[in-house]
Amino acid sequence: MVNSNNGQLYTIEGITASLILLATVYFVVGGTTVYSLGDTHVNDLQLEVLGNDILLVLDTPPVFNSSAVSKYEKEKTPLEEWVQKDDSTAFDSNFTTLLKRTSIASIPGGLDQRLNYTAIIWYDNGTQKFFSGVRFEDKMKGNTVSVSRLIRYGATRFAAFEVRIWRD
Protein backbone atom coordinates (compact mmCIF):
# COMPACT_ATOMS: atom_id res chain seq x y z
CA MET A 1 0.00 0.00 0.00
CA VAL A 2 2.80 2.40 0.72
CA ASN A 3 5.06 2.14 -2.30
CA SER A 4 2.68 3.64 -4.81
CA ASN A 5 0.34 6.59 -4.37
CA ASN A 6 -2.77 4.87 -5.65
CA GLY A 7 -5.80 4.82 -3.44
CA GLN A 8 -4.24 6.21 -0.25
CA LEU A 9 -6.72 9.02 0.20
CA TYR A 10 -9.47 6.57 -0.64
CA THR A 11 -8.36 4.44 2.28
CA ILE A 12 -8.10 7.38 4.63
CA GLU A 13 -11.54 8.55 3.58
CA GLY A 14 -12.96 5.14 4.34
CA ILE A 15 -11.38 5.05 7.80
CA THR A 16 -12.60 8.54 8.64
CA ALA A 17 -16.12 7.75 7.49
CA SER A 18 -16.22 4.65 9.65
CA LEU A 19 -15.05 6.64 12.68
CA ILE A 20 -17.76 9.20 12.11
CA LEU A 21 -20.36 6.45 11.82
CA LEU A 22 -19.21 4.85 15.07
CA ALA A 23 -19.31 8.17 16.91
CA THR A 24 -22.81 8.85 15.62
CA VAL A 25 -24.09 5.49 16.79
CA TYR A 26 -22.50 6.07 20.22
CA PHE A 27 -24.15 9.45 20.63
CA VAL A 28 -27.52 8.20 19.46
CA VAL A 29 -27.49 5.34 21.92
CA GLY A 30 -25.95 7.32 24.80
CA GLY A 31 -28.19 10.32 24.32
CA THR A 32 -31.27 8.41 25.32
CA THR A 33 -30.44 8.76 29.02
CA VAL A 34 -33.41 10.34 30.67
CA TYR A 35 -33.40 11.72 34.18
CA SER A 36 -36.75 11.39 35.84
CA LEU A 37 -37.91 13.32 38.88
CA GLY A 38 -37.26 10.31 41.05
CA ASP A 39 -33.64 10.04 39.93
CA THR A 40 -33.00 13.63 40.78
CA HIS A 41 -34.74 13.32 44.18
CA VAL A 42 -36.88 16.38 43.57
CA ASN A 43 -39.74 15.28 45.82
CA ASP A 44 -37.35 14.23 48.59
CA LEU A 45 -35.69 17.61 48.50
CA GLN A 46 -39.02 19.36 48.64
CA LEU A 47 -39.98 17.49 51.80
CA GLU A 48 -36.58 18.07 53.36
CA VAL A 49 -36.67 21.82 52.78
CA LEU A 50 -40.21 21.97 54.12
CA GLY A 51 -39.26 20.01 57.25
CA ASN A 52 -36.18 22.13 57.90
CA ASP A 53 -38.15 25.34 57.53
CA ILE A 54 -40.91 24.16 59.87
CA LEU A 55 -38.41 23.17 62.55
CA LEU A 56 -36.67 26.51 62.18
CA VAL A 57 -39.94 28.37 62.65
CA LEU A 58 -40.88 26.33 65.70
CA ASP A 59 -37.40 26.63 67.19
CA THR A 60 -37.32 30.42 67.15
CA PRO A 61 -38.29 32.28 70.31
CA PRO A 62 -41.25 34.55 69.62
CA VAL A 63 -40.75 36.88 72.56
CA PHE A 64 -38.03 37.81 74.97
CA ASN A 65 -39.31 36.81 78.35
CA SER A 66 -37.58 39.35 80.53
CA SER A 67 -39.23 38.10 83.70
CA ALA A 68 -37.62 34.67 83.49
CA VAL A 69 -34.91 33.65 85.89
CA SER A 70 -32.01 32.44 83.83
CA LYS A 71 -30.76 33.83 80.56
CA TYR A 72 -31.54 30.55 78.86
CA GLU A 73 -35.14 30.75 80.04
CA LYS A 74 -35.50 34.23 78.62
CA GLU A 75 -35.05 32.97 75.09
CA LYS A 76 -36.84 29.70 75.30
CA THR A 77 -38.30 28.52 72.03
CA PRO A 78 -41.74 26.93 71.65
CA LEU A 79 -40.19 23.63 70.63
CA GLU A 80 -38.08 23.49 73.78
CA GLU A 81 -41.12 24.26 75.91
CA TRP A 82 -43.16 21.51 74.38
CA VAL A 83 -40.37 18.99 74.85
CA GLN A 84 -39.82 19.99 78.45
CA LYS A 85 -43.48 19.86 79.30
CA ASP A 86 -43.98 16.76 77.14
CA ASP A 87 -46.80 18.58 75.38
CA SER A 88 -47.12 16.54 72.23
CA THR A 89 -50.63 17.81 71.47
CA ALA A 90 -49.53 21.41 71.04
CA PHE A 91 -46.58 20.33 68.96
CA ASP A 92 -48.79 18.13 66.82
CA SER A 93 -51.31 20.86 66.09
CA ASN A 94 -48.63 23.43 65.25
CA PHE A 95 -46.52 21.11 63.18
CA THR A 96 -49.48 19.68 61.31
CA THR A 97 -50.75 23.11 60.41
CA LEU A 98 -47.42 24.11 58.98
CA LEU A 99 -46.76 20.80 57.26
CA LYS A 100 -50.05 20.05 55.62
CA ARG A 101 -51.33 23.49 54.81
CA THR A 102 -52.07 23.75 51.14
CA SER A 103 -53.58 26.39 48.92
CA ILE A 104 -55.97 24.07 47.11
CA ALA A 105 -59.39 25.42 47.96
CA SER A 106 -61.36 22.27 47.34
CA ILE A 107 -59.67 20.34 50.17
CA PRO A 108 -61.76 20.76 53.31
CA GLY A 109 -59.82 22.43 56.06
CA GLY A 110 -57.02 23.27 53.67
CA LEU A 111 -54.82 20.45 54.95
CA ASP A 112 -53.27 17.92 52.62
CA GLN A 113 -53.73 14.63 54.45
CA ARG A 114 -51.24 12.70 52.40
CA LEU A 115 -48.24 14.06 54.29
CA ASN A 116 -47.39 12.31 57.53
CA TYR A 117 -44.64 12.56 60.10
CA THR A 118 -43.07 10.94 63.10
CA ALA A 119 -41.28 12.99 65.74
CA ILE A 120 -38.60 11.32 67.86
CA ILE A 121 -36.37 12.80 70.53
CA TRP A 122 -32.82 11.48 70.78
CA TYR A 123 -31.15 12.01 74.10
CA ASP A 124 -27.44 12.30 74.69
CA ASN A 125 -27.21 8.91 76.37
CA GLY A 126 -28.24 7.19 73.16
CA THR A 127 -31.86 6.52 74.03
CA GLN A 128 -34.79 7.75 72.00
CA LYS A 129 -38.37 8.55 72.75
CA PHE A 130 -41.30 8.71 70.39
CA PHE A 131 -42.88 12.12 70.75
CA SER A 132 -45.68 12.77 68.31
CA GLY A 133 -47.24 11.83 65.00
CA VAL A 134 -47.62 8.39 63.48
CA ARG A 135 -45.65 5.58 65.07
CA PHE A 136 -42.97 4.71 62.61
CA GLU A 137 -43.22 0.96 62.97
CA ASP A 138 -46.72 1.09 61.62
CA LYS A 139 -46.72 3.27 58.63
CA MET A 140 -43.41 4.64 57.43
CA LYS A 141 -42.89 4.27 53.74
CA GLY A 142 -40.00 4.50 51.37
CA ASN A 143 -38.81 7.94 50.33
CA THR A 144 -38.98 9.12 53.91
CA VAL A 145 -37.03 12.24 54.68
CA SER A 146 -35.46 12.94 58.04
CA VAL A 147 -34.78 16.39 59.40
CA SER A 148 -33.43 17.14 62.81
CA ARG A 149 -32.65 20.05 65.04
CA LEU A 150 -30.68 20.42 68.24
CA ILE A 151 -32.73 21.68 71.16
CA ARG A 152 -31.66 22.57 74.62
CA TYR A 153 -33.51 20.52 77.15
CA GLY A 154 -33.03 21.02 80.81
CA ALA A 155 -30.56 23.70 81.64
CA THR A 156 -27.45 21.71 80.77
CA ARG A 157 -28.27 19.17 78.14
CA PHE A 158 -28.93 19.00 74.43
CA ALA A 159 -31.25 16.66 72.66
CA ALA A 160 -31.80 16.09 68.96
CA PHE A 161 -35.35 16.46 67.77
CA GLU A 162 -35.83 14.36 64.67
CA VAL A 163 -38.86 14.42 62.41
CA ARG A 164 -39.39 11.90 59.64
CA ILE A 165 -41.75 13.03 56.89
CA TRP A 166 -43.21 10.96 54.12
CA ARG A 167 -46.00 11.03 51.57
CA ASP A 168 -48.66 8.35 51.59
Added chain:
Amino acid sequence: MERLNDSAQWLVLLGFLISAGIFFLAVIVNESIIVGQTTAESVLTFPKADILDIRSEIIRTAQNESEDAVIDALMGNITNMTFQNKHALITITSSKGITNGRNYRNISMKYNNGATLYYEVIPYIFYS
Protein backbone atom coordinates in the same frame (compact mmCIF):
# COMPACT_ATOMS: atom_id res chain seq x y z
CA MET B 1 -10.08 10.06 -5.22
CA GLU B 2 -6.53 11.09 -4.68
CA ARG B 3 -5.14 12.17 -7.95
CA LEU B 4 -2.30 14.18 -9.20
CA ASN B 5 -4.54 17.06 -10.29
CA ASP B 6 -6.32 19.30 -7.83
CA SER B 7 -9.95 18.65 -8.71
CA ALA B 8 -12.37 18.42 -5.78
CA GLN B 9 -9.70 18.10 -3.12
CA TRP B 10 -10.96 21.21 -1.31
CA LEU B 11 -14.40 19.69 -1.39
CA VAL B 12 -13.21 16.58 0.36
CA LEU B 13 -11.22 18.51 2.91
CA LEU B 14 -14.10 20.79 3.82
CA GLY B 15 -16.34 17.77 4.11
CA PHE B 16 -14.03 16.37 6.78
CA LEU B 17 -13.93 19.69 8.59
CA ILE B 18 -17.70 20.01 8.67
CA SER B 19 -18.09 16.48 10.00
CA ALA B 20 -15.59 17.30 12.74
CA GLY B 21 -17.71 20.34 13.67
CA ILE B 22 -20.86 18.23 13.85
CA PHE B 23 -18.99 15.72 16.02
CA PHE B 24 -18.09 18.48 18.47
CA LEU B 25 -21.71 19.64 18.71
CA ALA B 26 -22.80 16.07 19.38
CA VAL B 27 -20.36 15.89 22.32
CA ILE B 28 -21.90 19.04 23.82
CA VAL B 29 -25.44 17.70 23.52
CA ASN B 30 -24.44 14.40 25.08
CA GLU B 31 -22.77 15.96 28.10
CA SER B 32 -25.59 18.40 28.75
CA ILE B 33 -27.70 15.66 30.27
CA ILE B 34 -25.21 14.94 33.03
CA VAL B 35 -23.94 18.44 33.70
CA GLY B 36 -27.24 19.83 35.00
CA GLN B 37 -27.70 16.91 37.36
CA THR B 38 -24.26 17.05 38.96
CA THR B 39 -24.29 20.82 39.37
CA ALA B 40 -27.68 20.77 41.07
CA GLU B 41 -26.69 17.78 43.19
CA SER B 42 -23.74 19.60 44.75
CA VAL B 43 -26.02 22.46 45.75
CA LEU B 44 -28.67 20.12 47.15
CA THR B 45 -26.29 18.12 49.31
CA PHE B 46 -24.82 21.14 51.07
CA PRO B 47 -25.94 20.81 54.70
CA LYS B 48 -27.14 24.37 55.10
CA ALA B 49 -29.79 23.71 57.76
CA ASP B 50 -27.43 21.60 59.90
CA ILE B 51 -24.63 24.13 59.90
CA LEU B 52 -26.94 27.05 60.66
CA ASP B 53 -28.57 25.12 63.48
CA ILE B 54 -25.26 24.18 65.13
CA ARG B 55 -23.93 27.69 64.71
CA SER B 56 -26.98 29.28 66.31
CA GLU B 57 -26.88 26.87 69.26
CA ILE B 58 -23.20 27.61 69.81
CA ILE B 59 -23.80 31.35 69.83
CA ARG B 60 -26.80 31.06 72.14
CA THR B 61 -24.85 28.91 74.56
CA ALA B 62 -21.85 31.21 74.58
CA GLN B 63 -24.01 34.26 75.16
CA ASN B 64 -26.08 32.81 77.98
CA GLU B 65 -23.52 30.92 80.03
CA SER B 66 -20.60 32.43 81.87
CA GLU B 67 -18.89 29.50 83.59
CA ASP B 68 -16.21 27.64 81.67
CA ALA B 69 -17.21 24.23 82.98
CA VAL B 70 -20.79 24.65 81.84
CA ILE B 71 -19.68 25.90 78.44
CA ASP B 72 -17.35 22.93 78.01
CA ALA B 73 -20.05 20.48 78.99
CA LEU B 74 -22.59 22.00 76.63
CA MET B 75 -20.18 22.20 73.72
CA GLY B 76 -19.24 18.59 74.33
CA ASN B 77 -22.91 17.75 74.28
CA ILE B 78 -23.38 19.52 70.95
CA THR B 79 -20.46 17.57 69.53
CA ASN B 80 -21.88 14.26 70.67
CA MET B 81 -25.38 14.94 69.42
CA THR B 82 -24.12 16.10 66.07
CA PHE B 83 -22.07 12.96 65.66
CA GLN B 84 -24.90 10.74 66.78
CA ASN B 85 -27.70 12.30 64.77
CA LYS B 86 -26.35 14.24 61.87
CA HIS B 87 -23.34 11.99 61.25
CA ALA B 88 -20.92 14.87 61.14
CA LEU B 89 -17.79 15.59 63.13
CA ILE B 90 -17.51 19.01 64.65
CA THR B 91 -14.73 20.54 66.70
CA ILE B 92 -15.43 23.56 68.87
CA THR B 93 -12.67 25.56 70.49
CA SER B 94 -13.08 28.72 72.47
CA SER B 95 -10.90 31.41 73.96
CA LYS B 96 -11.75 34.25 76.29
CA GLY B 97 -10.84 37.87 76.51
CA ILE B 98 -11.83 41.23 77.92
CA THR B 99 -12.23 44.43 76.03
CA ASN B 100 -13.41 47.71 77.53
CA GLY B 101 -14.39 45.87 80.68
CA ARG B 102 -16.69 43.44 78.84
CA ASN B 103 -16.00 39.72 78.71
CA TYR B 104 -16.14 37.95 75.42
CA ARG B 105 -15.41 34.61 73.86
CA ASN B 106 -14.04 33.72 70.46
CA ILE B 107 -15.43 30.41 69.31
CA SER B 108 -14.31 28.49 66.28
CA MET B 109 -16.27 25.63 64.83
CA LYS B 110 -15.11 23.09 62.31
CA TYR B 111 -17.73 20.90 60.63
CA ASN B 112 -17.08 17.89 58.45
CA ASN B 113 -19.76 15.53 57.25
CA GLY B 114 -17.62 13.72 54.73
CA ALA B 115 -18.79 15.76 51.76
CA THR B 116 -18.62 19.28 53.11
CA LEU B 117 -15.95 20.93 55.21
CA TYR B 118 -16.96 24.13 56.98
CA TYR B 119 -14.79 26.24 59.24
CA GLU B 120 -15.79 29.46 60.93
CA VAL B 121 -14.42 31.64 63.70
CA ILE B 122 -17.15 33.52 65.55
CA PRO B 123 -15.42 36.39 67.36
CA TYR B 124 -16.55 38.67 70.16
CA ILE B 125 -19.48 36.82 71.65
CA PHE B 126 -20.11 39.02 74.63
CA TYR B 127 -21.46 37.52 77.79
CA SER B 128 -21.95 38.81 81.25
